[in-house]
Amino acid sequence: MQELISRQLVRYLEERGVEHVFGLCGHTNIAVLTELGKSSIRFVNTRHEQIAAHAADGYARMKKKAAVVLSHLGPGLTNAATGVANAALDSIPMVVIAGDVPSHYYGKHPHQEINLHADAAQWEVYRPFVKRAWRVERPDLFPEIVEKAFQLAESGRPGPVLVSVPMDIFSKEIDTALFERLRPHTRQLEKPSLDEAVARRIVQALIDAERPVIYAGGGILLADAAQELEQLVDHLGIPVAHSLMGKGALRDDHDLTLGMTGFWGTQFVNDACRTADLVIGLGTRFAEADCSSWDDRYTFSFPPARLIHIDIDPSEIGRNYPVEIGAVADLRQALVALNRVAREMLPAGRRNEAMRARIARYREEFAAGNATLIREDRYPMQPERILSEVREVLPRDAIITTDVGWNKNGVGQQFPVYVPGSILTPGGYATMGFGAPGALGAKLACPDRVVVSLVGDGGFGQNPALLATAVEEDIPVVWVVMNNCAFGTIAGLQKAHYGTTTGTVFAKDGQPYTPDYAAVARAYGAEGIRIQDTAEFKDALARAIASGKPCVIDVLMRNNPVPTSGHWNILDIYSPNAKISHVSID
Structure with missing residues (x-):
């Protein structure tokens, strides 16, 4: 029996147990979107492909199986690239299915094609960071390519793969036997052990x-x-x-x-x-x-x-x-x-x-060293107090996502994690902008667990349109924006080594500048709380979690560096033999 590839693809995803597909529409993928509209699979509609890729990343981390991203060609695929590369460097399985230019338009430079070095070459953009990139050249090859894509993404060292599909192939019919013959194949490879x-x-x-x-x-x-x-x-x-x-x-x-x-x-x-x-x-x-x-x-x-x-x-x-x-x-x-x-x-x-006994003594000494900062009542808040109060409010199995800066480095050093796998952080690629959308995917994967995103104002400002997805899809994540009006870690580096903060702090007319992220949240239809006093924060977080609604808590934070005794060679590049690290930025 002959049937549309788009229809058979969606049926294949259903049979694999795929429950969510993350993405954004385009003229090259609406044939697939149409079939998803008839499916039990939930299409998570985003306003930017980077949001889709990061959300899929967070989802895959919690599900421990490949997430699926549906992308448009050209700018859609390059918008998603940062999120896909982040997944690659953190070994997160992902299958990116992207529409491509019609196969009968090769060489004619059709709308939105990437072809400066070769015709129909958009798949090559992903080659440096995916495990493999396929361009589907014939409709009858599509089923086995998709099967290989999932197997490769999830086996060995996991990671993303790309299947680039000329849009006309989505709308071609092939024999259903080509997909049916894949059904006996195992969905999971056995893994090697030690002899x-x-x-x-x-x-x-x-x-x-x-x-x-x-x-x-x-x-x-x-x-x-x-x-x-x-x-x-x-x-x-x-x-x-x-x-x-x-x-x-x-x-x-x-x-x-x-x-x-x-x-x-x-x-x-x-x-x-x-x-x-x-x-x-x-x-x-x-x-x-x-x-x-x-x-x-x-x-x-x-x-x-x-x-x-x-x-x-x-x-x-x-x-x-x-x-x-x-x-x-x-x-x-x-x-x-x-x-x-x-x-x-x-x-x-x-x-x-x-x-x-040595570890117990060390923990007591470390806690004592942080005690004054945690008790500090001044506003803006000390970052140590923010982390301490978040930990007090959250249940033991809560999932947190981080971004880059204090919310990643400070959390790694100081924030206790009690349930393995309950912290999602961008490590290999260290992508600013991961934490906030990554939390969407984590909550969809684990709807019964509390999910809180600890994110800086620089990171949250990358893609605030994720709030539209949170509201539309009823995803009750709480975002704590640790707001220091700066790309704080880099500002501390630049100030320490070069005596300036050019391009690293946010200011207008010589004064610190920040959008009101709580008001931004309310404009999208989410809850928004702007903290005005240190004493407000803990109760505000508890209320936000209890509300069961997406909520942004915007809290001003002192721009102090994460304390460190380690070494990073870039410091020697900036200031050879000077033993300088970061400094606070007032």
Whole structure:
């Protein structure tokens, strides 16, 4: 039987269990939109393709399967590119289906085509950051391309893929047997584990080490392996440090959680890693900020420390540090094997009470050092107080999204996460503008959990039109705009090294300037609260959460830098040998 590709595509998505498609209309994709209108799949309509891509990213992080973005050609596809690249650098599975120029117009430069170097070449725009980009050249090839796209996006190291479809192909008929023949194919590939001999070598090394440290990355969360990690930690008594993306891999109130490393880490955590005699890296790429620009005076020192590295992506093993044992495996499967072997080789386990006591003392000292800032009553608010009161109000399993600046770096350092996978942050690409729309996707994926976006005024200002989607789709997210009237982190850098804030602070006639984001929210039909006094914030947040409506809380914040004892090589580029970091901006 012959049937339209657009209709068969939507049926295929339904059969895969796709519940939401994120996107924006265009003349190249309305055939698909028409079929979605007849479907159980909910089309999440956005005002900008970057919003769609970021929302899909947040959705995929919580669902742990590929999200779907439907895009128009040309400017639609390039608008989405930043969000898709962010997903790629954070290893988030995504299938982007984009309309393309009609196949019979190749070479004629039709409307909105990208063709400065080759005809019908828009798919090449995505090649640097997607796992693969397809351009569908024949209607009969479309079904197997879509099947391959989902499989590739979700397997190995997850990531986005692009399927670029000439708009006339969406409106062609093909035999339904071409899609039907795909139905017996598995929807999920089996994942690699560790063999017995390798697992035993790794466990023996951990047992023999005097000062071992587990270094957890985002791969733990992608593999849904937090429970297995905690089992290993509890049995062997090994402390856990984490990258920014690995925050929450071991809950922050576990008595062997050290904290985040690197430039935004603390002296205690960095020293614990630097003086370890054995580090086992799990699902991490040892990125620059997490490793203090790989300077062995600050966070990691290989050698003399020895490194074991397990990751699903072989290209990350040994990329930045020499590895004694490197293993390619799914982190959940690997930890299952390590737990089994550890219980055989060391049945009684061990407690490591000395390290537990050291961590407890460190936490007490850190809390004491922040106490004055948390109690500070002046307005604008101290960022430490904002984070503290947000944590007090939120339920333990609440989901938070962050953006860039204090709301990312400060949260990584200071904000306790109690449920693995409940913090979504842009790590690899560090995209300003992710946090606010990412929260939309997280709430759609987990409608029964509270979702709060901690975002700066610079980040929220990137795409405030996301509020239209929140109102139209009844998505009750609360956005806390930590408003310092600046791109604060960069302003602090520029002021420290160059004595100016040109282009980094928002001002008019010499005075700080900010839109009234609460009024903007109300204009879109959402709730909006503008905090006027520090004492108002906590109750306002509680009311916003209880309202069950999308709400923006605009709170002015002091522009103080996140305290850091780590290192970032860019500081040496700005001011060689001067040991200068950030400063406060009044």
